[in-house]
Amino acid sequence: MAGALFEFLLRQGDNVLxxxxxLSEWCGKAPVLEEDIALTNTALDLxxxxxxxxELAGEVEDExxxxxxxxxxxxxxxxxxxxxxxxxxxDFGHMIMRQFLFDAWQVENLKALRASANLRVAEIxxxxxxxxxxxFERSRCMVIALGDGTEHSHARMQAALNLLWLYTGELFAxxxxxxxMAKGKISPDPAGLRALWDRTVQDTLREAALSAPDCAFTHxxxxxxxxxxxHLGHMLAVIQFLPxxxxxxxx
Amino acid sequence: MAQPTTHQVWKWLDKVPDPEIxxxxxxxxxxxxxVIWDGDTLEVVVTPTYSGCPATxxxxxxxxxxxxxxxxxxxxxxxxxxxAWTSDWLSAKGRRALEEYGVAPPQAAGGPERxxxxxxxxxxxxxxxGSTPCxxxxxxxxxxxxxxxxxxx
Numbered sequence: 001m002a003g004a005l006f007e008f009l010l011r012q013g014d015n016v017l018x019x020x021x022x023l024s025e026w027c028g029k030a031p032v033l034e035e036d037i038a039l040t041n042t043a044l045d046l047x048x049x050x051x052x053x054x055e056l057a058g059e060v061e062d063e064x065x066x067x068x069x070x071x072x073x074x075x076x077x078x079x080x081x082x083x084x085x086x087x088x089x090x091d092f093g094h095m096i097m098r099q100f101l102f103d104a105w106q107v108e109n110l111k112a113l114r115a116s117a118n119l120r121v122a123e124i125x126x127x128x129x130x131x132x133x134x135x136f137e138r139s140r141c142m143v144i145a146l147g148d149g150t151e152h153s154h155a156r157m158q159a160a161l162n163l164l165w166l167y168t169g170e171l172f173a174x175x176x177x178x179x180x181m182a183k184g185k186i187s188p189d190p191a192g193l194r195a196l197w198d199r200t201v202q203d204t205l206r207e208a209a210l211s212a213p214d215c216a217f218t219h220x221x222x223x224x225x226x227x228x229x230x231h232l233g234h235m236l237a238v239i240q241f242l243p244x245x246x247x248x249x250x251x
Numbered sequence: 252m253a254q255p256t257t258h259q260v261w262k263w264l265d266k267v268p269d270p271e272i273x274x275x276x277x278x279x280x281x282x283x284x285x286v287i288w289d290g291d292t293l294e295v296v297v298t299p300t301y302s303g304c305p306a307t308x309x310x311x312x313x314x315x316x317x318x319x320x321x322x323x324x325x326x327x328x329x330x331x332x333x334x335a336w337t338s339d340w341l342s343a344k345g346r347r348a349l350e351e352y353g354v355a356p357p358q359a360a361g362g363p364e365r366x367x368x369x370x371x372x373x374x375x376x377x378x379x380x381g382s383t384p385c386x387x388x389x390x391x392x393x394x395x396x397x398x399x400x401x402x403x404x
Contacts (some may be wrong), residue, residue, distance in 0.1 A: 020303075034378035034388065041380040048303025052332065123333035130335055130404045131302060137378045 004180035005118070006061045008187060010070070011177075011223050013053030013079060014081035016128075017071060019102060020046030021235060022063020022089050031092055038138065039095070045131040052124045072243040074232045083222035084167040086232040090160065093146050093153065097160040100143045103136035104200045105171045108193045117185035140204050147208025154209065161205070162213050171197070177224075255321065257286045260293065267317050270309045271383045273369065274352040277310055281340025284331060292325040298336045301384035338385075338403050349401055355389065357403035366391035367398050 023043035030036035054067035066223045084102060089095045110132055113125035147157040181187035205212055221227025242249060255263075264286070265278040277283055277297075279364055285296035299307045311328050318326050338357040341349075346356040355363030365372050371393035378388045386399040 032381070037388075038378055038380040041384050044303035044384055045301055046303070048299075048301065052302060123335075127302060127332045127335040130337075133381070134402070134404060215363070242355070 002060060004059055004177045004202070005184075005186065007177045008149065008181050008206065009053055009057035009060060009121075010078075010080040011082075012124075013050045013057055013067075013070070014079050015085055015102075015106075017050035017054070018079070018081040018232070018235065019085040019099075020044075020050060021239060022085065022095070023099075025089060026095065035092070042099070042135050042138075045135070048088040049124070049128045052127070055126065056120055068243075072240050076228050076236060077225050079222075079228065079232060079236075080225055081222055081232075082167070082170050083219050083229055084164065084170065086222065086229060086235065087164070087167065088231050090163075091156060093156040094160040094164070096139055097140045097157060098164055099135065100139035100204070101131060101168055101201065102163055103139045104204070105168075105193065105197050106132045107136050108196045108200075109188075112188040112193065116187060121186060141205055143210075144208045147210040157208065158210055161210055165213050165215065166217060167219050169216075170220050170222060173218070173220055173223070175224055253390065254288065254291070256324070257288065260286045260295075260318070260323075263317060263321055264295070264314065267310075267313050268311065270306045272349070272352070272354065273347040275341075277314065277344025279342045281342065281345075282310065282336060283314075284371070289327070292327050293323050294327045294329060296331050297328045298331050298334075300336050304384050306348075306383070338401065348365045353401045354386065355396055355398060359399045359403060361403055363389055363398075363400045365393060366396070369394040397399045 020043045023039050023046065026036065026039040027043075028036065031040055050071075051067045054070045058065040058067060058070060082102075084098060087098065089098075107129070110125045110129040114122050114129065116122040116125065143157065146153045148154070149157075172190045174190050178187070178190050182189045202212070219229075222229075261278065261283075264283050265276045267277045269275050269277055269280050272280075275364050280300065281296050282300060283295060284298050285294070287294045287296070294317075297307075297311065297314070300318050313325055314328060341357065349356045350367045353367050355365070355367045358364050362376065363374060366374055369391060373392040375392055376387065377390050378399065380386075381388045381399050385402055387396060387402050389400045390397045
Protein backbone atom coordinates (compact mmCIF):
# COMPACT_ATOMS: atom_id res chain seq x y z
CA MET A 1 0.00 0.00 0.00
CA ALA A 2 2.79 2.47 0.90
CA GLY A 3 4.45 1.68 -2.44
CA ALA A 4 1.22 2.24 -4.35
CA LEU A 5 0.54 5.48 -2.48
CA PHE A 6 4.02 6.74 -3.38
CA GLU A 7 3.39 5.87 -7.04
CA PHE A 8 0.01 7.59 -6.94
CA LEU A 9 1.51 10.77 -5.43
CA LEU A 10 4.25 10.80 -8.08
CA ARG A 11 1.58 10.60 -10.77
CA GLN A 12 -0.28 13.57 -9.33
CA GLY A 13 2.91 15.58 -8.79
CA ASP A 14 4.61 14.73 -12.09
CA ASN A 15 1.54 15.67 -14.15
CA VAL A 16 1.57 19.23 -12.85
CA LEU A 17 5.36 19.48 -12.71
CA UNK A 18 5.82 18.49 -16.36
CA UNK A 19 2.87 20.53 -17.65
CA UNK A 20 4.04 23.48 -15.54
CA UNK A 21 7.42 23.28 -17.22
CA UNK A 22 5.88 23.07 -20.70
CA LEU A 23 3.89 26.24 -19.91
CA SER A 24 6.94 28.02 -18.54
CA GLU A 25 8.70 27.44 -21.89
CA TRP A 26 6.33 30.09 -23.28
CA CYS A 27 7.77 32.78 -21.05
CA GLY A 28 8.62 35.70 -23.36
CA LYS A 29 7.31 33.88 -26.46
CA ALA A 30 3.50 34.01 -26.35
CA PRO A 31 1.74 35.91 -29.17
CA VAL A 32 0.68 38.79 -26.90
CA LEU A 33 1.81 40.01 -23.50
CA GLU A 34 -1.45 39.10 -21.73
CA GLU A 35 -1.20 35.50 -22.92
CA ASP A 36 2.45 35.35 -21.92
CA ILE A 37 1.47 36.40 -18.41
CA ALA A 38 -1.45 33.99 -18.29
CA LEU A 39 0.62 30.97 -19.38
CA THR A 40 3.42 31.71 -16.92
CA ASN A 41 1.00 32.38 -14.05
CA THR A 42 -0.65 29.04 -14.75
CA ALA A 43 2.81 27.45 -14.79
CA LEU A 44 3.48 28.97 -11.38
CA ASP A 45 0.29 27.50 -9.92
CA LEU A 46 1.08 24.06 -11.35
CA UNK A 47 4.67 24.00 -10.13
CA UNK A 48 3.45 25.10 -6.67
CA UNK A 49 0.97 22.23 -6.68
CA UNK A 50 3.72 19.84 -7.79
CA UNK A 51 5.73 20.80 -4.73
CA UNK A 52 2.80 19.90 -2.43
CA UNK A 53 2.34 16.48 -4.06
CA UNK A 54 6.04 15.65 -4.26
CA GLU A 55 6.76 16.75 -0.67
CA LEU A 56 4.08 14.33 0.45
CA ALA A 57 5.48 11.62 -1.86
CA GLY A 58 8.89 12.06 -0.22
CA GLU A 59 7.36 11.75 3.26
CA VAL A 60 5.45 8.60 2.29
CA GLU A 61 8.54 7.03 0.71
CA ASP A 62 10.46 7.84 3.93
CA GLU A 63 13.91 7.77 2.40
CA UNK A 64 14.67 11.43 3.04
CA UNK A 65 13.96 12.68 -0.49
CA UNK A 66 12.58 16.22 -0.80
CA UNK A 67 10.36 17.57 -3.59
CA UNK A 68 13.53 19.03 -5.15
CA UNK A 69 15.35 15.68 -4.96
CA UNK A 70 12.45 13.97 -6.70
CA UNK A 71 12.38 16.65 -9.40
CA UNK A 72 16.09 16.96 -10.06
CA UNK A 73 17.51 13.49 -9.61
CA UNK A 74 15.00 10.99 -10.96
CA UNK A 75 15.62 9.63 -14.43
CA UNK A 76 13.03 9.48 -17.22
CA UNK A 77 11.79 5.98 -16.43
CA UNK A 78 11.03 7.04 -12.84
CA UNK A 79 8.63 9.81 -13.92
CA UNK A 80 4.93 9.00 -13.69
CA UNK A 81 3.23 11.77 -15.67
CA UNK A 82 0.71 11.23 -18.45
CA UNK A 83 2.11 11.24 -21.99
CA UNK A 84 -0.27 14.12 -22.83
CA UNK A 85 1.57 16.62 -20.63
CA UNK A 86 5.09 15.81 -21.84
CA UNK A 87 4.33 16.34 -25.54
CA UNK A 88 6.11 19.36 -27.03
CA UNK A 89 3.99 22.48 -27.04
CA UNK A 90 3.80 22.99 -30.80
CA ASP A 91 2.03 26.23 -31.67
CA PHE A 92 -0.01 28.40 -29.33
CA GLY A 93 -3.29 26.72 -30.28
CA HIS A 94 -1.77 23.32 -29.62
CA MET A 95 -0.68 24.47 -26.15
CA ILE A 96 -4.17 25.79 -25.37
CA MET A 97 -5.86 22.62 -26.64
CA ARG A 98 -3.63 20.42 -24.48
CA GLN A 99 -4.29 22.67 -21.48
CA PHE A 100 -8.04 22.40 -22.03
CA LEU A 101 -8.02 18.59 -22.38
CA PHE A 102 -5.93 18.34 -19.21
CA ASP A 103 -7.85 20.98 -17.20
CA ALA A 104 -11.21 19.34 -17.96
CA TRP A 105 -9.82 16.07 -16.55
CA GLN A 106 -7.92 17.62 -13.66
CA VAL A 107 -11.01 19.46 -12.38
CA GLU A 108 -12.93 16.15 -12.12
CA ASN A 109 -9.90 14.34 -10.71
CA LEU A 110 -9.38 16.93 -7.97
CA LYS A 111 -13.10 17.15 -7.16
CA ALA A 112 -13.08 13.41 -6.52
CA LEU A 113 -9.83 13.54 -4.54
CA ARG A 114 -11.34 16.04 -2.10
CA ALA A 115 -13.19 13.05 -0.64
CA SER A 116 -10.00 10.98 -0.31
CA ALA A 117 -9.63 8.82 2.81
CA ASN A 118 -6.11 10.24 3.04
CA LEU A 119 -6.56 13.66 4.65
CA ARG A 120 -3.34 15.10 3.21
CA VAL A 121 -4.42 14.11 -0.31
CA ALA A 122 -7.84 15.70 0.29
CA GLU A 123 -6.21 18.94 1.47
CA ILE A 124 -3.90 19.26 -1.53
CA UNK A 125 -6.82 18.49 -3.86
CA UNK A 126 -9.00 21.16 -2.22
CA UNK A 127 -6.22 23.76 -2.59
CA UNK A 128 -5.36 22.79 -6.18
CA UNK A 129 -8.97 22.62 -7.33
CA UNK A 130 -9.52 26.35 -6.83
CA UNK A 131 -6.63 27.07 -9.17
CA UNK A 132 -7.59 24.31 -11.63
CA UNK A 133 -11.12 25.73 -11.98
CA UNK A 134 -9.66 29.11 -12.86
CA UNK A 135 -7.33 27.54 -15.45
CA PHE A 136 -10.21 25.54 -16.91
CA GLU A 137 -12.40 28.63 -17.29
CA ARG A 138 -9.67 30.26 -19.33
CA SER A 139 -8.58 27.29 -21.46
CA ARG A 140 -12.22 26.49 -22.28
CA CYS A 141 -12.92 30.06 -23.45
CA MET A 142 -9.72 30.11 -25.50
CA VAL A 143 -10.58 26.84 -27.26
CA ILE A 144 -13.98 28.27 -28.20
CA ALA A 145 -12.54 31.61 -29.32
CA LEU A 146 -9.85 30.01 -31.48
CA GLY A 147 -11.89 27.01 -32.69
CA ASP A 148 -14.81 29.20 -33.69
CA GLY A 149 -12.48 31.99 -34.86
CA THR A 150 -10.93 32.53 -38.27
CA GLU A 151 -10.50 29.80 -40.85
CA HIS A 152 -6.81 29.73 -39.99
CA SER A 153 -7.25 29.50 -36.20
CA HIS A 154 -9.95 26.85 -36.65
CA ALA A 155 -7.67 24.70 -38.81
CA ARG A 156 -4.86 24.89 -36.28
CA MET A 157 -7.14 23.97 -33.38
CA GLN A 158 -8.58 21.02 -35.28
CA ALA A 159 -5.07 19.82 -36.16
CA ALA A 160 -4.05 20.08 -32.49
CA LEU A 161 -7.12 18.17 -31.40
CA ASN A 162 -6.49 15.41 -33.95
CA LEU A 163 -2.98 14.91 -32.66
CA LEU A 164 -3.62 15.26 -28.91
CA TRP A 165 -6.74 13.13 -28.89
CA LEU A 166 -4.56 10.03 -29.18
CA TYR A 167 -3.10 10.80 -25.76
CA THR A 168 -6.38 11.29 -23.88
CA GLY A 169 -7.20 7.59 -23.39
CA GLU A 170 -4.40 7.31 -20.85
CA LEU A 171 -6.29 9.69 -18.54
CA PHE A 172 -8.79 6.92 -17.89
CA ALA A 173 -6.57 3.84 -18.10
CA UNK A 174 -6.44 1.75 -14.94
CA UNK A 175 -3.66 -0.38 -13.49
CA UNK A 176 -2.74 -2.06 -10.20
CA UNK A 177 -1.78 1.26 -8.56
CA UNK A 178 -5.22 2.70 -9.38
CA UNK A 179 -6.92 -0.43 -8.08
CA UNK A 180 -5.00 -0.24 -4.78
CA MET A 181 -5.87 3.45 -4.42
CA ALA A 182 -9.55 2.86 -5.23
CA LYS A 183 -9.68 -0.02 -2.75
CA GLY A 184 -8.22 2.19 0.00
CA LYS A 185 -10.67 5.00 -0.99
CA ILE A 186 -7.70 7.27 -1.61
CA SER A 187 -8.47 7.99 -5.23
CA PRO A 188 -11.43 7.31 -7.54
CA ASP A 189 -11.35 4.71 -10.26
CA PRO A 190 -9.94 6.65 -13.29
CA ALA A 191 -12.52 5.15 -15.65
CA GLY A 192 -15.26 6.72 -13.51
CA LEU A 193 -14.14 10.21 -14.56
CA ARG A 194 -14.66 9.49 -18.24
CA ALA A 195 -18.37 10.32 -18.53
CA LEU A 196 -17.94 13.71 -16.81
CA TRP A 197 -14.90 14.56 -18.94
CA ASP A 198 -16.62 13.44 -22.14
CA ARG A 199 -19.62 15.66 -21.49
CA THR A 200 -17.52 18.77 -20.75
CA VAL A 201 -15.18 18.20 -23.68
CA GLN A 202 -17.91 17.38 -26.21
CA ASP A 203 -20.01 20.42 -25.16
CA THR A 204 -17.01 22.71 -25.49
CA LEU A 205 -15.89 21.25 -28.83
CA ARG A 206 -19.38 21.71 -30.21
CA GLU A 207 -19.33 25.38 -29.18
CA ALA A 208 -15.87 25.67 -30.71
CA ALA A 209 -17.06 24.12 -34.01
CA LEU A 210 -14.45 21.39 -33.63
CA SER A 211 -14.92 17.64 -33.73
CA ALA A 212 -12.99 14.94 -31.93
CA PRO A 213 -11.55 12.25 -34.19
CA ASP A 214 -13.44 8.99 -34.22
CA CYS A 215 -10.54 6.85 -33.10
CA ALA A 216 -10.31 4.42 -30.21
CA PHE A 217 -6.52 4.07 -30.28
CA THR A 218 -4.59 5.61 -27.43
CA HIS A 219 -0.92 5.98 -26.56
CA UNK A 220 -0.01 4.64 -23.12
CA UNK A 221 3.04 4.26 -20.94
CA UNK A 222 3.50 7.59 -19.18
CA UNK A 223 1.75 7.10 -15.87
CA UNK A 224 3.39 3.73 -15.30
CA UNK A 225 6.72 4.99 -16.66
CA UNK A 226 7.08 2.10 -19.13
CA UNK A 227 7.12 4.03 -22.40
CA UNK A 228 7.66 7.75 -22.06
CA UNK A 229 8.04 9.55 -25.35
CA UNK A 230 11.51 10.81 -26.25
CA HIS A 231 10.42 14.37 -25.41
CA LEU A 232 10.47 13.89 -21.65
CA GLY A 233 14.19 13.07 -21.59
CA HIS A 234 15.00 16.27 -23.47
CA MET A 235 12.87 18.25 -21.04
CA LEU A 236 14.59 16.67 -18.03
CA ALA A 237 17.97 17.50 -19.53
CA VAL A 238 16.96 21.16 -19.34
CA ILE A 239 15.38 20.92 -15.87
CA GLN A 240 18.11 18.78 -14.32
CA PHE A 241 21.34 19.96 -15.92
CA LEU A 242 22.32 22.49 -13.29
CA PRO A 243 21.61 20.47 -10.12
CA UNK A 244 23.27 17.39 -11.63
CA UNK A 245 26.36 19.25 -12.86
CA UNK A 246 26.70 21.30 -9.68
CA UNK A 247 25.06 19.24 -6.93
CA UNK A 248 26.22 21.63 -4.21
CA UNK A 249 24.96 24.77 -5.93
CA UNK A 250 22.89 27.03 -3.67
CA UNK A 251 20.64 29.95 -4.54
CA MET B 252 10.74 40.41 29.14
CA ALA B 253 7.08 39.59 29.76
CA GLN B 254 5.51 37.43 27.08
CA PRO B 255 3.56 39.71 24.69
CA THR B 256 -0.10 38.78 24.36
CA THR B 257 -1.29 37.20 21.11
CA HIS B 258 -3.46 40.31 20.70
CA GLN B 259 -0.28 42.39 20.68
CA VAL B 260 1.35 39.99 18.18
CA TRP B 261 -1.64 40.32 15.82
CA LYS B 262 -1.19 44.11 15.96
CA TRP B 263 2.49 43.78 15.07
CA LEU B 264 1.72 41.41 12.20
CA ASP B 265 -0.81 43.90 10.89
CA LYS B 266 2.19 46.16 10.18
CA VAL B 267 3.91 43.55 7.98
CA PRO B 268 3.16 44.55 4.37
CA ASP B 269 2.34 42.10 1.63
CA PRO B 270 5.52 42.12 -0.51
CA GLU B 271 3.59 42.45 -3.79
CA ILE B 272 0.83 44.83 -2.67
CA UNK B 273 2.46 46.82 0.14
CA UNK B 274 -0.65 48.87 0.97
CA UNK B 275 -2.21 45.86 2.69
CA UNK B 276 -0.76 43.80 5.53
CA UNK B 277 -0.39 40.04 5.74
CA UNK B 278 -3.24 40.14 8.28
CA UNK B 279 -5.46 42.09 5.85
CA UNK B 280 -4.69 39.48 3.21
CA UNK B 281 -6.07 36.81 5.54
CA UNK B 282 -3.07 34.52 5.33
CA UNK B 283 -2.21 34.69 9.04
CA UNK B 284 -4.64 32.14 10.44
CA UNK B 285 -3.53 31.72 14.02
CA VAL B 286 -1.08 33.00 16.62
CA ILE B 287 -0.47 30.63 19.54
CA TRP B 288 1.98 30.51 22.43
CA ASP B 289 3.35 27.00 22.84
CA GLY B 290 5.38 27.38 26.05
CA ASP B 291 7.96 30.02 25.17
CA THR B 292 7.64 29.41 21.42
CA LEU B 293 5.36 31.59 19.36
CA GLU B 294 3.63 29.69 16.60
CA VAL B 295 2.28 31.63 13.62
CA VAL B 296 0.06 29.67 11.25
CA VAL B 297 0.18 30.87 7.64
CA THR B 298 -2.06 29.77 4.75
CA PRO B 299 -0.58 30.59 1.32
CA THR B 300 -2.73 32.37 -1.26
CA TYR B 301 -1.71 30.53 -4.47
CA SER B 302 0.30 27.29 -4.48
CA GLY B 303 3.13 28.77 -6.49
CA CYS B 304 3.06 32.35 -5.21
CA PRO B 305 6.74 33.37 -5.01
CA ALA B 306 5.87 35.94 -2.31
CA THR B 307 5.09 33.18 0.22
CA UNK B 308 8.75 32.60 1.14
CA UNK B 309 9.29 36.35 1.42
CA UNK B 310 6.27 36.70 3.72
CA UNK B 311 7.61 34.01 6.07
CA UNK B 312 10.93 35.84 6.33
CA UNK B 313 9.19 39.20 6.90
CA UNK B 314 7.00 37.79 9.69
CA UNK B 315 9.98 36.19 11.38
CA UNK B 316 12.11 39.35 11.13
CA UNK B 317 9.32 41.53 12.53
CA UNK B 318 8.78 39.26 15.53
CA UNK B 319 12.53 38.95 16.23
CA UNK B 320 12.85 42.74 16.17
CA UNK B 321 10.14 42.80 18.85
CA UNK B 322 12.26 40.54 21.02
CA UNK B 323 10.61 37.18 20.40
CA UNK B 324 13.36 34.56 20.23
CA UNK B 325 11.53 31.31 19.57
CA UNK B 326 9.29 31.45 16.53
CA UNK B 327 7.72 28.63 14.59
CA UNK B 328 5.96 29.41 11.33
CA UNK B 329 3.62 26.63 10.24
CA UNK B 330 2.19 26.26 6.75
CA UNK B 331 -1.45 25.20 6.71
CA UNK B 332 -3.12 24.52 3.36
CA UNK B 333 -6.56 23.49 4.62
CA UNK B 334 -9.03 25.13 4.67
CA ALA B 335 -7.69 26.63 1.45
CA TRP B 336 -7.19 30.38 1.33
CA THR B 337 -10.08 32.34 -0.13
CA SER B 338 -10.29 35.99 -1.14
CA ASP B 339 -13.27 36.18 1.29
CA TRP B 340 -10.65 36.36 4.05
CA LEU B 341 -9.50 39.79 2.89
CA SER B 342 -10.31 42.29 5.65
CA ALA B 343 -12.68 45.25 5.12
CA LYS B 344 -9.74 47.55 5.83
CA GLY B 345 -7.69 45.66 3.23
CA ARG B 346 -10.43 45.95 0.60
CA ARG B 347 -10.61 49.72 1.10
CA ALA B 348 -6.83 50.05 0.96
CA LEU B 349 -6.71 48.03 -2.28
CA GLU B 350 -9.26 50.24 -4.00
CA GLU B 351 -7.53 53.45 -2.90
CA TYR B 352 -4.29 52.01 -4.27
CA GLY B 353 -5.93 51.36 -7.65
CA VAL B 354 -6.62 47.62 -7.35
CA ALA B 355 -10.31 46.67 -7.58
CA PRO B 356 -11.21 44.38 -4.67
CA PRO B 357 -12.65 40.88 -5.33
CA GLN B 358 -16.39 40.50 -5.89
CA ALA B 359 -18.48 37.36 -5.64
CA ALA B 360 -19.83 38.10 -9.15
CA GLY B 361 -16.34 37.30 -10.46
CA GLY B 362 -15.39 40.71 -11.84
CA PRO B 363 -14.71 44.17 -10.42
CA GLU B 364 -17.67 46.30 -9.42
CA ARG B 365 -16.20 49.52 -10.82
CA UNK B 366 -13.06 51.25 -12.04
CA UNK B 367 -10.93 52.06 -8.97
CA UNK B 368 -9.78 55.31 -10.65
CA UNK B 369 -13.03 56.96 -11.80
CA UNK B 370 -15.75 54.65 -10.36
CA UNK B 371 -17.22 54.00 -13.83
CA UNK B 372 -18.98 50.66 -14.26
CA UNK B 373 -18.14 50.63 -17.96
CA UNK B 374 -15.22 48.21 -17.63
CA UNK B 375 -13.74 45.36 -19.66
CA UNK B 376 -11.57 42.36 -18.94
CA UNK B 377 -8.20 42.33 -20.70
CA UNK B 378 -6.79 39.14 -19.24
CA UNK B 379 -7.70 36.65 -16.55
CA UNK B 380 -4.17 36.95 -15.19
CA GLY B 381 -2.09 39.93 -14.12
CA SER B 382 1.27 40.88 -12.71
CA THR B 383 0.93 38.50 -9.74
CA PRO B 384 -0.96 35.20 -9.32
CA CYS B 385 -3.68 36.95 -7.27
CA UNK B 386 -4.64 39.56 -9.88
CA UNK B 387 -6.32 39.89 -13.29
CA UNK B 388 -6.14 42.81 -15.76
CA UNK B 389 -9.11 45.02 -16.59
CA UNK B 390 -9.58 48.34 -18.34
CA UNK B 391 -12.00 51.20 -17.86
CA UNK B 392 -13.81 52.14 -21.08
CA UNK B 393 -14.50 55.67 -19.77
CA UNK B 394 -11.23 56.92 -18.28
CA UNK B 395 -9.35 54.37 -20.46
CA UNK B 396 -7.00 53.47 -17.60
CA UNK B 397 -6.01 49.83 -17.18
CA UNK B 398 -6.26 48.49 -13.64
CA UNK B 399 -5.61 45.36 -11.61
CA UNK B 400 -8.48 43.31 -10.21
CA UNK B 401 -7.86 41.15 -7.16
CA UNK B 402 -9.14 37.71 -8.29
CA UNK B 403 -12.03 36.19 -6.39
CA UNK B 404 -11.27 32.58 -5.46
